[in-house]
Amino acid sequence: MSVTVLVGAQFGDEGKGKIVDYLAADMDMVVRFQGGDNAGHTVVNEFGVFKLHLVPCGIFKKDCKVFAGTGMVVNPDELLKELSEIKSKGVDVSNMYISSRAIILMPYHIQLDTLSEKGGTSIGTTKRGIGYAYADRARRNALRFEDLLDLQHCRKRIDTIIGTINAELSAKGGEPVTADEVFEKCKAWAASFGQMIVEPVTFINKAIERGEKILFEGQLGAMKDIDLGIYPYVTSSNPVAAYAAVSAGFPISKISEIIGVMKAFSSAVGAGPFPTEMEAAEGDGFRGDGKNVDDEFGARTGRARRLGWLDLPVLRYAAVINGFTSIAICKIDKLDIYDEIKVCTGYKLDGKEIDYMPSAYRLYDVEPIYVTLKGWKQDTSKIREYNELPLNARKYIEFIEANVGVKLKYIGVGPARADIIVKE
Numbered sequence: 054m055s056v057t058v059l060v061g062a063q064f065g066d067e068g069k070g071k072i073v074d075y076l077a078a079d080m081d082m083v084v085r086f087q088g089g090d091n092a093g094h095t096v097v098n099e100f101g102v103f104k105l106h107l108v109p110c111g112i113f114k115k116d117c118k119v120f121a122g123t124g125m126v127v128n129p130d131e132l133l134k135e136l137s138e139i140k141s142k143g144v145d146v147s148n149m150y151i152s153s154r155a156i157i158l159m160p161y162h163i164q165l166d167t168l169s170e171k172g173g174t175s176i177g178t179t180k181r182g183i184g185y186a187y188a189d190r191a192r193r194n195a196l197r198f199e200d201l202l203d204l205q206h207c208r209k210r211i212d213t214i215i216g217t218i219n220a221e222l223s224a225k226g227g228e229p230v231t232a233d234e235v236f237e238k239c240k241a242w243a244a245s246f247g248q249m250i251v252e253p254v255t256f257i258n259k260a261i262e263r264g265e266k267i268l269f270e271g272q273l274g275a276m277k278d279i280d281l282g283i284y285p286y287v288t289s290s291n292p293v294a295a296y297a298a299v300s301a302g303f304p305i306s307k308i309s310e311i312i313g314v315m316k317a318f319s320s321a322v323g324a325g326p327f328p329t330e331m332e333a334a335e336g337d338g339f340r341g342d343g344k345n346v347d348d349e350f351g352a353r354t355g356r357a358r359r360l361g362w363l364d365l366p367v368l369r370y371a372a373v374i375n376g377f378t379s380i381a382i383c384k385i386d387k388l389d390i391y392d393e394i395k396v397c398t399g400y401k402l403d404g405k406e407i408d409y410m411p412s413a414y415r416l417y418d419v420e421p422i423y424v425t426l427k428g429w430k431q432d433t434s435k436i437r438e439y440n441e442l443p444l445n446a447r448k449y450i451e452f453i454e455a456n457v458g459v460k461l462k463y464i465g466v467g468p469a470r471a472d473i474i475v476k477e
């Protein structure tokens with residue numbers, strides 16, 4: 054039995070894409086289990102540089118099946134575009150499957166998201182329609198990929214849902230859509246995706262029974278979970294490990310490993326509290342000018358990411374809610390230039406140290422408690438053995454391990470697949 058779930062341990066963009074691409078070498082299937090094309094997962098390997106939005110990062114491993122799972126909201130046009138871009142770089146994309154139960158993210162979801170973000174209540178979404186696609190799922194007003202398999206039935210579903218969609222579009226000042234135009238899109242998607250759509254529960258459980266190695270790839274991170282994150286500045290799904298089992302429909306007891314991916318410091322995109330946020334100048338060493346693949350600009354939206362020192366309360370919280378069996382830390386090399394590195398070890402709220410993660414509106418008021426660790430001022434990017442890392446880099450890693458209580462097994466020292474140290 055080998056089911057591994059990999060999730061973000063902070064606010065997203067921790068380096069999940071790089072680690073999934075690395076681990077895929079050993080996998081028979083990689084499944085994306087939530088989110089949509091709000092994701093930007095960067096992969097740098099022998100095929101080139103990719104920022105994947107919907108396609109799971111196992112696509113580069115020959116013979117590895119990749120699966121857009123039930124918990125996802127999939128924009129079919131974006132998926133077709135992405136597959137064709139990947140194919141044009143010489144990658145075989147014939148092993149891509151989509152859950153028949155995955156939600157179809159429609160152009161009107163993007164319109165609604167964009168209109169909402171114009172209002173005074175913007176939360177800085179990626180404007181990819183994510184919240185509205187999940188809202189339609191919750192109110193049972195969405196189309197799923199299974200609807201493309203029977204066009205007569207599909208037309209009836211569109212006629213049923215169209216009134217609610219147009220009422221909402223009109224209320225927000227958007228352009229109404231006709232059932233005919235939605236149906237035309239569905240007919241085209243049916244022709245493009247027919248062969249890829251599979252019944253997910255049998256597909257995945259049979260693979261588990263056959264003893265295949267399966268990796269579930271999460272999107273975003275613990276702090277942006279709709280229930281457990283900084284609500285309302287969150288996404289509209291659950292990027293926590295347990296949701297892999299819920300959405301795919303397999304027993305949670307089948308999960309053998311849960312890998313949390315973290316960055317050596319903190320970053321976030323969008324509005325909301327961010328306790329260890331730095332002054333802009335402090336983060337210059339991390340951010341770069343946008344010319345390098347690993348500069349701190351959003352892989353989906355290109356927005357400059359907000360940057361901060363490492364926040365151990367966030368990591369401990371992520372470890373508690375996910376149950377990490379190991380952690381992968383990315384971007385250790387980005388700390389190479391610092392004389393001193395600040396780490397937040399706890400929070401004070403109303404003058405008292407606290408041992409829980411407060412609600413978002415109270416998180417604005419916490420006072421981070423910092424310790425300062427010594428930097429190593431040495432290039433780590435060529436190092437491949439743990440013991441060859443500078444002493445202070447090892448101390449940094451071991452300080453995190455001791456504070457979070459989870460082993461840091463993978464250490465990223467550069468953006469490419471090969472830039473990794475495995476710590477035994």
Ligand code: GDP
Binds near residue numbers: 094
């Ligand atoms: P994801 O959404 O979690 O897959 O992460 P993103 O791809 O959005 O952001 C992670 C960024 O860090 C990308 O620019 C990666 O190329 C880069 N990256 C990942 N691991 C490392 C690492 O170990 N060192 C460096 N320098 N860059 C890394």
Ligand code: IMO
Binds near residue numbers: 093183273286324352
């Ligand atoms: P990956 O998978 C970083 C953020 C948005 C916004 C909030 C809600 O690459 O880590 P949404 O469009 O989901 O309704 O936006 O979540 N956000 C991300 N931030 N990385 C991502 O994905 C993100 N996907 C969404 O900035 O704050």
Ligand code: MG
Binds near residue numbers: 067
């Ligand atoms: Mg990203």
